[in-house]
Amino acid sequence: MVQPRLVWFIALKDLKLFTRDRMALFFFVLFPFMFVILFNFLLSDAFVDEDNRLVFHLITLEEETETAVSHQIIAALVTPDESSLRPGEPLVIEVDDYDELRRQVEEKELGGFLAFPEDFTESLYAGGGADIEVVADPEAVYHRAALHGLAQGISSWIGAEYAVRGAIIELAGEQAQAILQSLEGQVITGEPLIGYTSDNTAGDIVAEQPTNYVIPGYLVMFVFFAAALSAEAIVRERQNHTLERMLASSVRRSTLIGGIFTGTAAKGLVQIIIFWTVGILVFNIDLGVAPAAVIILSFLMVIVSAAFGVMLATLVKTDRSAGSLATLSALIMAPLGGCWWPLFIAPQWLQSLAKITPHGWANTGFNKLMLFGADFADVGPELLALVVFTIVFASIAVWRFRTAAS
Amino acid sequence: MSANYLVAQDLHKSFNEHKAVNGVSFTIRKREIFGLLGPNGAGKTTTIRMLSTVLEPDQGDVIIGGYSIKREAEEVRNLIGVCPQELALYVELGALDNLLFFGRMAGMSSQEAREQALAHLKLVGLEERAKGRIDKFSGGMKRRVNLAVALMGHPELLFLDEPTVGIDPQSRNNIYETIEGLRDKGMTILYTTHYMEEADRLCDRVAIMDGGQIIAMDTPHELKAQIGSPDRVTLEDVFLKQTGRSLRD
Numbered sequence: 180m181v182q183p184r185l186v187w188f189i190a191l192k193d194l195k196l197f198t199r200d201r202m203a204l205f206f207f208v209l210f211p212f213m214f215v216i217l218f219n220f221l222l223s224d225a226f227v228d229e230d231n232r233l234v235f236h237l238i239t240l241e242e243e244t245e246t247a248v249s250h251q252i253i254a255a256l257v258t259p260d261e262s263s264l265r266p267g268e269p270l271v272i273e274v275d276d277y278d279e280l281r282r283q284v285e286e287k288e289l290g291g292f293l294a295f296p297e298d299f300t301e302s303l304y305a306g307g308g309a310d311i312e313v314v315a316d317p318e319a320v321y322h323r324a325a326l327h328g329l330a331q332g333i334s335s336w337i338g339a340e341y342a343v344r345g346a347i348i349e350l351a352g353e354q355a356q357a358i359l360q361s362l363e364g365q366v367i368t369g370e371p372l373i374g375y376t377s378d379n380t381a382g383d384i385v386a387e388q389p390t391n392y393v394i395p396g397y398l399v400m401f402v403f404f405a406a407a408l409s410a411e412a413i414v415r416e417r418q419n420h421t422l423e424r425m426l427a428s429s430v431r432r433s434t435l436i437g438g439i440f441t442g443t444a445a446k447g448l449v450q451i452i453i454f455w456t457v458g459i460l461v462f463n464i465d466l467g468v469a470p471a472a473v474i475i476l477s478f479l480m481v482i483v484s485a486a487f488g489v490m491l492a493t494l495v496k497t498d499r500s501a502g503s504l505a506t507l508s509a510l511i512m513a514p515l516g517g518c519w520w521p522l523f524i525a526p527q528w529l530q531s532l533a534k535i536t537p538h539g540w541a542n543t544g545f546n547k548l549m550l551f552g553a554d555f556a557d558v559g560p561e562l563l564a565l566v567v568f569t570i571v572f573a574s575i576a577v578w579r580f581r582t583a584a585s
Numbered sequence: 586m587s588a589n590y591l592v593a594q595d596l597h598k599s600f601n602e603h604k605a606v607n608g609v610s611f612t613i614r615k616r617e618i619f620g621l622l623g624p625n626g627a628g629k630t631t632t633i634r635m636l637s638t639v640l641e642p643d644q645g646d647v648i649i650g651g652y653s654i655k656r657e658a659e660e661v662r663n664l665i666g667v668c669p670q671e672l673a674l675y676v677e678l679g680a681l682d683n684l685l686f687f688g689r690m691a692g693m694s695s696q697e698a699r700e701q702a703l704a705h706l707k708l709v710g711l712e713e714r715a716k717g718r719i720d721k722f723s724g725g726m727k728r729r730v731n732l733a734v735a736l737m738g739h740p741e742l743l744f745l746d747e748p749t750v751g752i753d754p755q756s757r758n759n760i761y762e763t764i765e766g767l768r769d770k771g772m773t774i775l776y777t778t779h780y781m782e783e784a785d786r787l788c789d790r791v792a793i794m795d796g797g798q799i800i801a802m803d804t805p806h807e808l809k810a811q812i813g814s815p816d817r818v819t820l821e822d823v824f825l826k827q828t829g830r831s832l833r834d
């Protein structure tokens with residue numbers, strides 16, 4: 180039904196038109212960064228000064244024995260000398276009164292803390308993985324995000340170590356020794372654990388990095404906005420009379436729709452490539468422990484936005500209504516879906532409402548991956564939701580396309 | 586007389602309640618320039634859009650080169666080239682880019698599209714401006730590109746919908762010469778216009794349309810002869826006589 184070669188040429192042509200359109204390039208590529216810079220500036224200011232230094236409270240309920248892993252971890256994390264901290268670096272302290280910490284969090288005196296359970300070492304050896312408890316005030320957004328990242332960093336690091344060493348441990352029968360040695364190795368080489376995990380998650384999360392959610396937020400917003408505006412493309416082909424020309428030379432409508440979809444997706448790809456490249460090089464954003472998941476999520480986001488654009492295209496009649504529908508939908512769905520402020524600080528009802536937008540799922544996915552140290556499997560629901568949105572949008576487009584006369 | 590290349594039979598098309606084309610039948614012979622004349626709103630463009638398979642007739646059929654526009658639209662599309670009344674170009678792209686794009690749309694290879702595009706640009710006298718953006722072109726140059734695009738794929742039958750509207754005499758002459766050259770090379774052409782003197786110069790036969798119907802059809806010479814001495818009357822007068830109205834009301 181579609182003509183793949185022609186689809187590709189139409190997409191290339193649309194991409195070419197996009198690069199010729201200075202306004203579009205400015206609006207969809209440069210403009211978003213102005214927001215990013217602005218927000219980064221406004222938000223990071225709150226963290227850099229030392230009075231606002233992030234403080235992590237760690238506690239373990241395990242008995243202090245030679246084999247208690249949690250004690251080793253805490254020892255490795257605790258800041259040895261507060262005066263040696265650079266601006267923005269977190270302070271880590273060990274505390275020993277769990278109930279008191281809880282009370283402080285409940286009374287909002289403290290943002291949160293990490294607690295290692297009584298059976299931490301035991302369950303680690305039992306092979307079930309270790310659970311670290313994150314107790315946090317839901318309103319202490321950054322603190323909560325940072326604690327999640329730290330917990331995730333610790334557990335994924337231990338998980339990896341454990342998996343690698345599993346075989347040896349079984350043979351040797353000296354599990355504790357093995358893990359402890361690996362931890363001591365970290366300490367001995369002078370690399371604190373947090374330094375190690377900063378390669379993955381914890382380090383950058385605790386640093387002041389609003390770009391880690393500001394960039395994905397604007398990425399989602401502007402990719403969708405650009406895609407929605409390509410709904411104008413089909414109307415423009417009609418007004419340009421180029422549609423007529425194509426139809427008179429055997430180009431099927433389905434091919435044209437396919438071309439617009441592919442062109443829109445290609446534009447979206449250009450946007451995400453630029454966003455991530457600039458984000459990483461200029462803003463030092465951190466893609467988290469599963470960069471592949473961030474890329475797949477971005478890619479799915481581009482696909483769903485292109486499907487959305489094509490759906491709009493089949494819904495509108497004129498260029499103007501396409502433009503206003505695109506703008507309207509972008510301006511409603513972006514804040515609703517957490518592009519303007521992070522969803523995790525939003526009230527619960529707004530978080531639920533966000534789920535009706537693809538933006539909401541995409542942003543939640545990015546936040547999980549880039550702030551909360553989530554892994555591939557953790558963003559399964561978000562990836563799936565985007566696929567479902569794509570199917571819904573595409574189905575509406577196909578249905579409209581079939582029923583629309585001429 | 587050569588065979589009929591196009592046979593249009595009893596075409597009807599309404600928009601809402603308005604009958605834009607109301608029972609139009611005519612034939613075009615191979616290698617002929619056939620003129621469709623008429624005032625604004627006569628139904629010329631609607632007729633061309635049906636002939637070029639873009640618009641489905643409410644009633645009637647057209648056979649082009651032995652294929653029906655209803656049942657074998659695909660085959661018909663391979664035989665025709667269309668130069669729409671309005672510019673049908675991507676003005677932000679270059680002239681060559683436009684020709685290449687539509688060449689690829691017509692299924693040509695990249696090599697073939699390039700060769701044809703350059704040849705057609707040369708034909709309309711724009712080979713020097715191949716890379717220039719359309720929106721920087723004059724009205725006449727844009728029209729010439731519009732025509733050049735229609736030539737991609739070497740169609741056997743060319744539909745030209747008012748190709749000379751609103752342009753300078755120089756571009757107009759270039760277009761006349763191009764069209765005559767194409768006819769000499771064996772192309773069949775349907776040409777619409779409301780410039781009667783243009784039809785007089787170019788067309789082998791003309792049909793005069795008004796209100797969605799053909800009210801007269803013959804060679805320009807015969808049509809004029811019906812109302813007086815062909816040397817002294819114009820097609821303008823023929824129209825006036827047929828409709829009781831002046832053409833450019």
Ligand SMILES: Nc1ncnc2c1ncn2[C@@H]1O[C@H](COP(=O)(O)OP(=O)(O)OP(=O)(O)O)[C@@H](O)[C@H]1O
Binds near residue numbers: 604623629
């Ligand atoms: N898509 C459409 N929807 C509604 N009405 C239409 C449409 N296309 C044409 N018409 C109407 O049909 C009639 C014939 O239009 P058409 O464009 O075929 O005339 P024309 O002879 O080409 O005129 P012109 O010399 O102005 O190009 C006009 O009254 C026009 O308003």
Ligand SMILES: [Mg+2]
Binds near residue numbers: 629
């Ligand atoms: Mg017309």
